[in-house]
Amino acid sequence: xxxxxxxxxxxxxxxxxxxxxxxxxxxxxxxxxxxxxxxxxxxxxxxxxxxxxxxxxxxxxxxxxxxxxxxxxxxxxxxxxxxxxxxxxxxxxxxxxxxxxxxxxxxxxxxxxxxxxxxxxxxxxxxxxxxxxxxxxxxxxxxxxxxxxxxxxxxxxx
Amino acid sequence: xxxxxxxxxxxxxxxxxxxxxxxxxxxxxxxxxxxxxxxxxxxxxxxxxxxxxxxxxxxxxxxxxxxxxxxxxxxxxxxxxxxxxxxxxxxxxxxxxxxxxxxxxxxxxxxxxxxxxxxxxxxxxxxxxxxxxxxxxxxxxxxxxxxxxxxxxxxxxxxxxxxxxxxxxxxxxxxxxxxxxxxxxxxxxxxxxxxxxxxxxxxxxxxxxxxxxxxxxxxxxxxxxxxxxxxxxxxxxxxxxxxxxxxxxxxxxxxxxxxxxxxxxxxxxxxxxxxxxxxxxxxxxxxxxx
Amino acid sequence: xxxxxxxxxxxxxxxxxxxxxxxxxxxxxxxxxxxxxxxxxxxxxxxxxxxxxxxxxxxxxxxxxxxxxxxxxxxxxxxxxxxxxxxxxxxxxxxxxxxxxxxxxxxxxxxxxxxxxxxxxxxxxxxxxxxxxxxxxxxxxxxxxxxxxxxxxxxxxxxxxxxxxxxxxxxxxxxxxxxxxxxxxxxxxxxxxxxxxxxxxxxxxxxxxxxxxxxxxxxxxxxxxxxxxxxxxxxxxxxxxxxxxxxxxxxxxxxxxxxxxxxxxxxxxxxxxxxxxxxxxxxxxxxxxxxxxxxxxxxxxxxxxxxxxxxxxxxxxxxxxxxxxxxxxxxxxxxxxxxxxxxxxxxxxxxxxxxxxxxxxxxxxxxxxxxxxxx
Numbered sequence: 064x065x066x067x068x069x070x071x072x073x074x075x076x077x078x079x080x081x082x083x084x085x086x087x088x089x090x091x092x093x094x095x096x097x098x099x100x101x102x103x104x105x106x107x108x109x110x111x112x113x114x115x116x117x118x119x120x121x122x123x124x125x126x127x128x129x130x131x132x133x134x135x136x137x138x139x140x141x142x143x144x145x146x147x148x149x150x151x152x153x154x155x156x157x158x159x160x161x162x163x164x165x166x167x168x169x170x171x172x173x174x175x176x177x178x179x180x181x182x183x184x185x186x187x188x189x190x191x192x193x194x195x196x197x198x199x200x201x202x203x204x205x206x207x208x209x210x211x212x213x214x215x216x217x218x219x220x221x
Numbered sequence: 222x223x224x225x226x227x228x229x230x231x232x233x234x235x236x237x238x239x240x241x242x243x244x245x246x247x248x249x250x251x252x253x254x255x256x257x258x259x260x261x262x263x264x265x266x267x268x269x270x271x272x273x274x275x276x277x278x279x280x281x282x283x284x285x286x287x288x289x290x291x292x293x294x295x296x297x298x299x300x301x302x303x304x305x306x307x308x309x310x311x312x313x314x315x316x317x318x319x320x321x322x323x324x325x326x327x328x329x330x331x332x333x334x335x336x337x338x339x340x341x342x343x344x345x346x347x348x349x350x351x352x353x354x355x356x357x358x359x360x361x362x363x364x365x366x367x368x369x370x371x372x373x374x375x376x377x378x379x380x381x382x383x384x385x386x387x388x389x390x391x392x393x394x395x396x397x398x399x400x401x402x403x404x405x406x407x408x409x410x411x412x413x414x415x416x417x418x419x420x421x422x423x424x425x426x427x428x429x430x431x432x433x434x435x436x437x438x439x440x441x442x443x444x445x446x447x448x449x450x451x452x453x454x455x456x457x458x459x460x461x462x463x464x465x466x467x468x469x470x471x472x473x474x475x476x477x478x479x480x481x482x483x484x485x486x487x488x489x490x491x492x493x494x495x496x497x498x499x500x501x502x503x504x505x506x507x508x509x510x511x
Numbered sequence: 512x513x514x515x516x517x518x519x520x521x522x523x524x525x526x527x528x529x530x531x532x533x534x535x536x537x538x539x540x541x542x543x544x545x546x547x548x549x550x551x552x553x554x555x556x557x558x559x560x561x562x563x564x565x566x567x568x569x570x571x572x573x574x575x576x577x578x579x580x581x582x583x584x585x586x587x588x589x590x591x592x593x594x595x596x597x598x599x600x601x602x603x604x605x606x607x608x609x610x611x612x613x614x615x616x617x618x619x620x621x622x623x624x625x626x627x628x629x630x631x632x633x634x635x636x637x638x639x640x641x642x643x644x645x646x647x648x649x650x651x652x653x654x655x656x657x658x659x660x661x662x663x664x665x666x667x668x669x670x671x672x673x674x675x676x677x678x679x680x681x682x683x684x685x686x687x688x689x690x691x692x693x694x695x696x697x698x699x700x701x702x703x704x705x706x707x708x709x710x711x712x713x714x715x716x717x718x719x720x721x722x723x724x725x726x727x728x729x730x731x732x733x734x735x736x737x738x739x740x741x742x743x744x745x746x747x748x749x750x751x752x753x754x755x756x757x758x759x760x761x762x763x764x765x766x767x768x769x770x771x772x773x774x775x776x777x778x779x780x781x782x783x784x785x786x787x788x789x790x791x792x793x794x795x796x797x798x799x800x801x802x803x804x805x806x807x808x809x810x811x812x813x814x815x816x817x818x819x820x821x822x823x824x825x826x827x828x829x830x831x832x833x834x835x836x837x838x839x840x841x842x843x844x845x846x847x848x849x850x851x852x853x854x855x856x857x858x859x860x861x862x863x864x865x866x867x868x869x870x871x872x873x874x875x876x877x878x879x880x881x882x883x884x885x886x
Contacts, residue, residue, distance in 0.1 A: 125412070125420065137412025140420040142429055166417045203425060206450070210422040211410050215444040216354040216384035239610050239660055240796060240809065244619060265619070286613050286620050286807045287800040312825040327619040472824040474796050477657045481793030481814070482821060484843065486763075487850035492656075508766045510835035 070097050073120060073172060077144060079196050087189045094178045100124075100165040111159045113151030115173035119143050122169020126161040139207065140166065146200050151176035152183075152193075240475065242284045242329025243269045247322050248304060254388045257355065259296060259308045260319065262330065275299055276337030277362035278468060278496045282476045283307060283319070284329030291315040292473040292491070295333065296358035298365040305330075308358035308390065334476035336496045338363045338440055338466060346464075347375040347437040349430070351451045353382040353423050356443030357390045359468050359495070363440065368401040376437075378430060382408045382423035382447070386416045406430075424450035427458065434459040442468040449507070452499060465499035486511065517719050523703075523712045523730040523738075528589070530725055531709060532562045534672075534700075537721050538633040543670055546602065547635035548592055555581055555595035557602075560635060567592050574680035574861065576870035590636050590704045593680040596866055598789035599641055602632050603665045604648060610796070610809040623806070633670040637698070639691030640683070640860040642673050644789035646697055650852045651792045661811070670717065673698035677741040679749045682861030684874050687753040690858040692745040703738040710734050751861070753874040754881060755845075758855070761881055762846040766838065770883045774841075774876050775834020777869045782815035784863035784873075785840065790856045793821070816840050845877060 071092045074080050080088060100106060100122070109129060117124070119141050126147060127135040138161065141147045147163060150156040183190030249261040264270040275281075280294040291313060297306030311320040322328070340363065348367065352360050360379075367374050379398065383389045386409050395405045408419040408426055419426065424447065432455075439455045441448050448467055455465050471483035471490045478492035486505045488494060493501075505511050518524045535545050547560040550567050560566060571584040572593050579595060612623040637645070645666075652662035676685070676692035685691030694701045699718035703710040710730050713719045730738075785791040795814035800807040814821055817836045822829035830836050848856035857873075864872045 123417075123419070127414070135414045137414070137416055137420045140412070140418075142419065142426075203428075207422050207425050210424070210446070210450065213446060214384070214410070215422075215446045216382075216388065216410065239811065241611060241622075286615075287798050287804060289796070289798055310825065316825070325618060329620075470824060471829065472822055474794070478654075479652070479657055479659060479792075480795070481816070482795075484839075484847075487847040489851075505763070505766060510830045510832060511766060511839075 067092060070095060070172075073097060076120075077118060079192075082192055083189070087186075087192070090182055090186075090189065091174065094175045094182070096173050098171050098173055100169050100171060102165055102167045102169075104165050106163040106165065106171075107148075107159050109159055109162045113148065113156060113159055113176055116146065116148045116151050116176050116179065117141075117163075118146050118172045118174070120170040120172060122171075123166040124163055124169055124171065125166045126163055128161050135162070138211070139204075146197075148176075149197050149200055152180055152197060154180065240282075240290075240331065242282075242331050244327050245269075245305070245330045247324050247326050247328065250322070250324060253308060253390050254383075256312075256320075257308065257310045257390070258320070259306050259358075260322065260328075261297075261304045261306050262328065263304055264330070265327065270302070273302070273305065273333075275333035275362075277340060277366050278337040278359055279333035279335050280359070280476075280491075280495065281305075281307065281330050281332030282334065282473070283309075283315070284331070285315055285318045285322075286329065288315045288318040290329075290331075290474065291319075292334075292470075292476065294359035294468075294495070296361045299362050300365070300369060308355065308361075310355050331476060334491055336492075336494055338468075338496055339438075339498075340366050343438050344370075344373040345375065345436075347433060348377045348440065349380070349432060349437050349455075350378065350440045351380045351423055351427075351455075352441060353443030353447045354384065354388070355390065356441070356447075356468070357381055359442050360440060361391065364398060364403065367403070368398070371401055376404070377402065378404045378406065380406045380408070380423055380426055380430070382410070382421075382443075384410045386412065386418070422450075423447055424454045427451075427454035432458050432460065434461065434464075438464045438466065440466045440468075445469075452506075462500040462503055463498060467497050467499055467502065468495045469497065469502075470495065518713045518722055518727065518729075520713050520715065520719055523710055523735065524722070524727040525708045525710050525730050525734050526725065526727045528563065528707070528709055530727070531702075533725060534721055535560070535562055535633075535635070538670060541631075543631050543633035543668075545633045545635055548590075548594060550581065553581070555592060555597075557594075557597045557599065563589060566590070566636070571678065572680060574682045574865045576682065576864050576872050577867055579865050586706075588704050588706070590674045590702065591678050593676075593678070593683065594638065594641070594860075594862075596787045596862065598787065598860075598862070599634055599637060599645060600648065600789050600791075602630075602634070603645065603669065604652065604662055604792065604794075604813075606813045608661055608811050610811055612808045613806060615805040629664040629668070631668040631670075632665065633672065635672045636702070637671050637673040637694075638676050638860075639673070639694045640676075640685040640688075640858040641789055642671065642694055642697050643685075643688075643690035643858040644860065645671075647790045647852070647854060647856060647858065648792060650854070671698045671714075672700045672702060673714075674702040674704065675738065675742055675745075677704070677745050679745050680861060680865075682751065682864040682872075683749055683859060684751040684753050684861060685859035686746055686749045687751075687755055687874070688855065688857055688859035689755075692749070693742045703741070705734065705737055705741075708734070710738050751864075751872075751874050752878075753857075753859070754878055755855070758877070759846040759849045761884065762842045762877070765880065765884050766842065768880060768884065770880045771834050771838045774837050774871065775832065777871055778817075778833050778837045779869055780817045780819075780833045780836055781868060782817040783866045783868065784871075785815035785817060786813065787862040787866045789860060789862070790844075790858065791815070795820075816843070841873060841877065844873075 124141040126139040244265045245262040251259040284290045293307040296308040412420040441451045473483045474480040478489035483490040566589040573580040613620045652659040673694040698714040701712040793814045844856040
């Protein structure tokens with residue numbers, strides 16, 4: 064079990080958490096836990112129930128989608144300070160849309176999605192900071208998806 | 222009738238021959254990725270070899286008799302006067318014919334043409350190279366130049382992306398570059414279970430680096446769509462447009478600002494380009510189909 | 512009467528029209544290929560002329576957007592036609608010219624020897640707009656950083672007899688472009704045709720020496736006034752106008768304007784405008800190979816920014832749609848050309864209007880763009 068101070072200390076290092084008021088940081092700490100994952104370790108599978116949103120502190124987490132006859136396609140890697148599993152915070156999703164596993168030994172923070180959602184609902188000031196951040200992540204992820212979709216390196220006459 | 226007019230003197234003694242190439246032999250072929258290879262060339266005439274000098278970012282017109290010419294950027298070390306590398310993707314009429322060449326075959330060369338990466342202006346600065354796909358070959362001479370004069374440059378970063386891991390150019394060299402204190406970061410559009418590197422696209426990784434806009438120059442080359450977002454990310458980090466350099470590609474036939482094909486606005490890309498400082502292009506860079 | 516002295520450069524003399532035959536003969540004796548407007552296959556072309564009788568005397572052309580008619584008029588003047596599709600460009604910048612030939616030797620190539628004879632041209636009847644076009648092409652092909660050997664070899668010897676334009680066509684707008692109707696400079700001899708005589712202005716030493724021993728008089732005040740009057744009439748007759756004030760700025764600041772799409776809907780991308788244009792300079796280069804692959808001939812041919820292939824590169828076509836090609840053409844002629852070569856790329860000759868099968872009139876379209884922008 065991780066020490067709460069260590070956890071809080073790690074949270075404070077994340078730039079966007081610095082925008083949180085002290086009491087909000089406390090709330091966040093209550094919902095979060097540190098987790099170490101070994102290279103190759105599976106965090107969740109596509110279709111799993113969503114429970115946590117994650118922030119990478121160290122290492123690299125891969126998001127894969129399994130395509131029949133093609134196997135696992137790695138669609139995105141999450142580097143330190145980036146977020147994954149963010150759709151678990153939205154009210155509509157209930158299943159993981161991609162699988163996640165550690166590419167190298169990694170340290171991540173998991174935040175209880177349900178608690179986070181409830182807290183945002185109860186305290187809109189807190190919720191605003193969180194949602195603004197999620198919006199930023201989603202828009203960046205959309206851009207990446209678009210550029211991948213465009214297949215910009217495709218050989219024109221292939 | 223007193224006199225006839227004075228005969229007209231012919232004052233053009235040697236009119237020269239337009240587009241006349243020099244001949245070079247293929248000395249080595251290095252496959253780089255699927256449909257891409259580096260052709261190492263050596264001029265047949267040794268004085269041509271000695272006289273040939275180029276700056277990083279410049280290109281040659283490579284001629285295959287019967288097929289035509291293609292503009293190919295030079296991808297080798299500008300200090301190496303023994304051989305000249307052209308990294309070629311087989312996509313057009315000429316380059317597909319190139320793919321059938323063997324060691325010992327002869328091709329025509331004209332060049333070098335065009336502008337170059339501003340290597341001396343970059344001295345004392347941090348250099349952030351963001352490129353994708355076959356946008357790396359035109360930047361490799363700049364990397365060599367930096368390596369040979371590493372102390373003259375600040376922090377040097379290469380952020381490079383390709384479609385898949387097997388499309389990455391020059392993977393064997395990344396370690397050499399890293400040893401020369403160049404931070405090489407590689408990303409692919411799509412990975413597989415064996416790929417342990419990054420998956421994403423070049424522009425999104427900007428967030429991962431600390432870029433000091435006051436002393437960083439950004440060099441970019443690759444698909445135009447990637448270039449657009451690289452510039453977007455650089456500008457979002459307040460890198461001034463005067464510190465962003467772009468290498469562009471257009472259809473080229475002459476290399477001398479004459480045939481007209483490569484025009485983009487007021488520029489002949491073969492002459493004023495291919496390397497531009499972004500403020501020179503900014504007013505029309507996002508105009509569709511311009 | 513025969514003159515002992517030669518006329519001064521810059522002076523204007525009068526000659527009998529028939530004296531022009533002697534001038535043409537002298538040019539030929541000096542090795543010039545004398546070329547002028549003539550009628551062949553019932554249309555107006557530029558071709559070899561022997562004497563005045565080869566010129567389209569008494570003819571006039573009627574030109575409108577997408578319309579060209581040649582007809583016999585009641586006058587008896589030699590130079591009253593406004594040119595057709597051809598321009599002098601075809602002589603200085605030939606539409607197809609061999610660059611070199613190669614022969615295969617084992618696994619290499621060698622240049623096949625060849626003798627290139629560059630003709631010496633004397634252009635007879637070059638209008639102000641056409642002379643301006645030649646000067647525009649001079650700036651393109653004979654730059655400090657690049658000289659086109661083919662163009663230069665031809666241009667260096669070219670002798671020019673220009674002519675003041677006195678009956679502009681409906682499609683003409685040289686006045687807007689400040690290129691005519693009066694010839695200003697760059698000629699060896701310049702003709703102003705009156706009903707009975709030619710007033711001839713001497714433009715070069717060579718032009719001056721050609722007059723040795725020929726009959727001429729100093730142009731009288733009456734002749735000079737008549738010439739001025741005719742040019743003045745021509746100016747007044749020219750109805751078509753292109754507003755050139757801040758033209759490059761108008762175009763380059765409105766590259767995204769939807770009006771380009773409107774023009775693009777009408778344009779067929781047929782390339783006619785670029786082929787008849789006397790300033791369009793784009794070229795392509797092709798290999799003409801023997802079937803056994805043992806020899807190839809490299810040729811330079813005219814190209815056009817309206818050709819789909821023109822902007823093709825690995826990765827696709829930079830300008831896949833017609834509107835963008837029209838915009839490229841117009842924004843180059845009337846915009847970026849100025850940055851590249853110091854002048855606009857249009858002389859107001861009107862050929863692109865006459866020969867457009869869709870009757871697109873660049874003056875109207877650009878004026879419309881200006882009005883749309885102001886709205």
